[in-house]
Amino acid sequence: MLNSEGFNLWADGYDKSVELSDEEGAYPFAGYEEILEKIYHRALSCVNKNVLDIGFGTGTLAVKLYAQGCRIFGQDFSEKMIAQAQEKMPEAKLCQGDFSLGLAVELKRHQYGAIIATYSLHHLSDAQKVCFLESLLPLLEDGGCIYIGDVAFQTRQELEQCKVQAGDEWDGEECYFVFEEIKKSFPKMTFEQVSHCAGLMTLGK
Numbered sequence: 105m106l107n108s109e110g111f112n113l114w115a116d117g118y119d120k121s122v123e124l125s126d127e128e129g130a131y132p133f134a135g136y137e138e139i140l141e142k143i144y145h146r147a148l149s150c151v152n153k154n155v156l157d158i159g160f161g162t163g164t165l166a167v168k169l170y171a172q173g174c175r176i177f178g179q180d181f182s183e184k185m186i187a188q189a190q191e192k193m194p195e196a197k198l199c200q201g202d203f204s205l206g207l208a209v210e211l212k213r214h215q216y217g218a219i220i221a222t223y224s225l226h227h228l229s230d231a232q233k234v235c236f237l238e239s240l241l242p243l244l245e246d247g248g249c250i251y252i253g254d255v256a257f258q259t260r261q262e263l264e265q266c267k268v269q270a271g272d273e274w275d276g277e278e279c280y281f282v283f284e285e286i287k288k289s290f291p292k293m294t295f296e297q298v299s300h301c302a303g304l305m306t307l308g309k
């Protein structure tokens with residue numbers, strides 16, 4: 105699993121490698137652009153324009169929302185990712201912090217119309233995902249939603265099929281979403297499969 109130093113090293117080449125993997129329809133980023141596009145439209149339609157981005161990286165999605173007038177808040181542990189994103193969004197409130205230890209205190213002081221997390225929460229174990237998502241729900245405004253776009257599968261069997269297909273490319277250290285399993289903790293959560301290895305989960309209060 106990459107630590108903050110690993111993401112610092114990846115920051116400059118990140119956008120290009122994601123684009124290539126998505127264009128090839130390959131694990132792990134097949135469906136990336138489509139997922140970000142769907143979340144973009146849904147976050148924009150929220151009444152409250154405060155958007156919290158968990159693990160925002162180079163800011164690909166947040167920058168588009170910022171350009172439309174959303175107030176962007178975010179947390180990431182990579183200095184290099186934060187520097188790149190902050191340059192593109194000077195007014196955004198971006199905090200450095202490891203989300204496996206919880207949300208930064210400054211970010212808990214606000215309410216959000218949308219909380220977005222793309223390709224970041226697979227760095228948490230399944231138990232950590234549940235705790236973290238539970239801690240985020242009270243920060244949603246009425247009608248707000250958490251949108252999670254990530255490597256994700258409806259069933260464990262589908263994850264196993266993708267693992268076989270991906271062969272040596274498969275990252276066994278990352279912990280991908282299996283919707284049927286996480287839904288047990290969040291019965292209101294919905295799931296849309298976007299590619300053979302990616303899905304969009306939506307969770308309201």
Ligand SMILES: C[S@@+](CC[C@H](N)C(=O)[O-])C[C@H]1O[C@@H](n2cnc3c(N)ncnc32)[C@H](O)[C@@H]1O
Binds near residue numbers: 158202223227
């Ligand atoms: C694969 S990138 C995704 C970036 C962006 N959301 C996107 O969709 O392109 C994962 C991001 O999450 C951050 N990240 C990973 N684990 C983290 C953790 N435990 N705490 C804070 N940030 C973390 C990384 O630094 C990186 O910027």
